[in-house]
Amino acid sequence: MERLIAAVWPEAYRLAAAILHDRGLAEDAAQEACAAMAVALASLKDARAFRSWFYRLVVHEAIGVARRRRKIASLDEAAFQPMEEDRAQTLDLGNALHRLPPEQRVVVLLHYYAGLNSREIAEAAKLPASTVRFHLMLARRALRRAISLAEPPASTEVVSNAN
Amino acid sequence: MQTEERIRAAAHMMMDSIPVPPVPLDAIERRVQQRRTAAKTHARNRRPMAAAAAVLALIALPAVAYSIASYEARSRAALQQHGGWAPPPPPAGFLARLHAQTVTLAQARSLVNFTLTAPSGLPAGAVLSRVDISHVGLFDGASHSWRVGPYEATLRYRRSGGRFFHAMLSRYDPSEIPGRYMFQDNGPDAHGNPVLVRYENFAWRNGDQLTEITADSMIDANEIRAIARAMHGTMLQLPWPSPHRLGELHIIAP
Numbered sequence: 129m130e131r132l133i134a135a136v137w138p139e140a141y142r143l144a145a146a147i148l149h150d151r152g153l154a155e156d157a158a159q160e161a162c163a164a165m166a167v168a169l170a171s172l173k174d175a176r177a178f179r180s181w182f183y184r185l186v187v188h189e190a191i192g193v194a195r196r197r198r199k200i201a202s203l204d205e206a207a208f209q210p211m212e213e214d215r216a217q218t219l220d221l222g223n224a225l226h227r228l229p230p231e232q233r234v235v236v237l238l239h240y241y242a243g244l245n246s247r248e249i250a251e252a253a254k255l256p257a258s259t260v261r262f263h264l265m266l267a268r269r270a271l272r273r274a275i276s277l278a279e280p281p282a283s284t285e286v287v288s289n290a291n
Numbered sequence: 292m293q294t295e296e297r298i299r300a301a302a303h304m305m306m307d308s309i310p311v312p313p314v315p316l317d318a319i320e321r322r323v324q325q326r327r328t329a330a331k332t333h334a335r336n337r338r339p340m341a342a343a344a345a346v347l348a349l350i351a352l353p354a355v356a357y358s359i360a361s362y363e364a365r366s367r368a369a370l371q372q373h374g375g376w377a378p379p380p381p382p383a384g385f386l387a388r389l390h391a392q393t394v395t396l397a398q399a400r401s402l403v404n405f406t407l408t409a410p411s412g413l414p415a416g417a418v419l420s421r422v423d424i425s426h427v428g429l430f431d432g433a434s435h436s437w438r439v440g441p442y443e444a445t446l447r448y449r450r451s452g453g454r455f456f457h458a459m460l461s462r463y464d465p466s467e468i469p470g471r472y473m474f475q476d477n478g479p480d481a482h483g484n485p486v487l488v489r490y491e492n493f494a495w496r497n498g499d500q501l502t503e504i505t506a507d508s509m510i511d512a513n514e515i516r517a518i519a520r521a522m523h524g525t526m527l528q529l530p531w532p533s534p535h536r537l538g539e540l541h542i543i544a545p
Binding site for chain 1: 294297298299301302303304305306309311312314315316318319322323325326327383384387391453
């Protein structure tokens, strides 16, 4: 079991940190998720479902930790420190990802990072699959906007003024 | 780059940039005990059965994203079957001492005991996305014991299409040449038959550095050879089965 915990710990911590934006709370949530996994592993009937099952534990614990600390994830935006302007320009897509509402950020990370499909995300986040697809659609729209803003159109080209 | 790929890359960059603290096994174990104690009051007779089944479930897990835990046990079985020999299982808690930590390339250079040279001649579009260091676990056939070896560095490179591959860099030691093959048990297929996949390792030497890359669906043998050529490395003939009866455990963060 130690070996399994060592294997899943980085994913658990990173996902919790991405949801909570707080290292201490993330460690708390990741520890709880690993403990929950150790206790409940026997209840997992299909080993192929391990990933979405484990992510569900992490998401559940992260939201639970946030609520217990009266820092519900959706209200935790104050903890987010905006990047300096020049850095934000180069990392604006990552910045936009940070700025997504927590439920959209979770869905995006589970889809694009963890590689889960909408059904698996629905299981992990305890959301209807249609809601997952809706969040994904909204998140994509916001991220596309960030990409388009990062690429100035040709009309913004600076031309020198003739004196 | 397509929008979907850019979003995927941003998600990976965001997650990969989060430094991970060491695994707090003691704290997790305490929480496990707390949960079990709480559950005991509600279902006193169920816990022993759950604990026993947990071991079986662990063994049955597919070795895909979470292959590290099962890799050790499964690869030993495969080595025994196909190489004629395998090291004994490491002692309890040994694997936790090998945990990986994410560092910068500069930090990795200061921690390893060899002159770290990052691979060059990478496949088009490959980008270094993470550097991990971990101790390598070594089994010595002479003393018949496992020991924690020096740091090795694992460089993770991201490719298009969500692919990635690893280059493992360690101190070159002529008495510890890796074997030619690595085995991974991908669990049972739809008919319940075990699926065993054999991968070919490639290794070359640059000064006191040994670079190892395993060919798989993420990077093929020709691409690996191109890296070795670009680094002007001395390609090593990897033995199979290993005559030294050495076991190695590498931890790669998922």
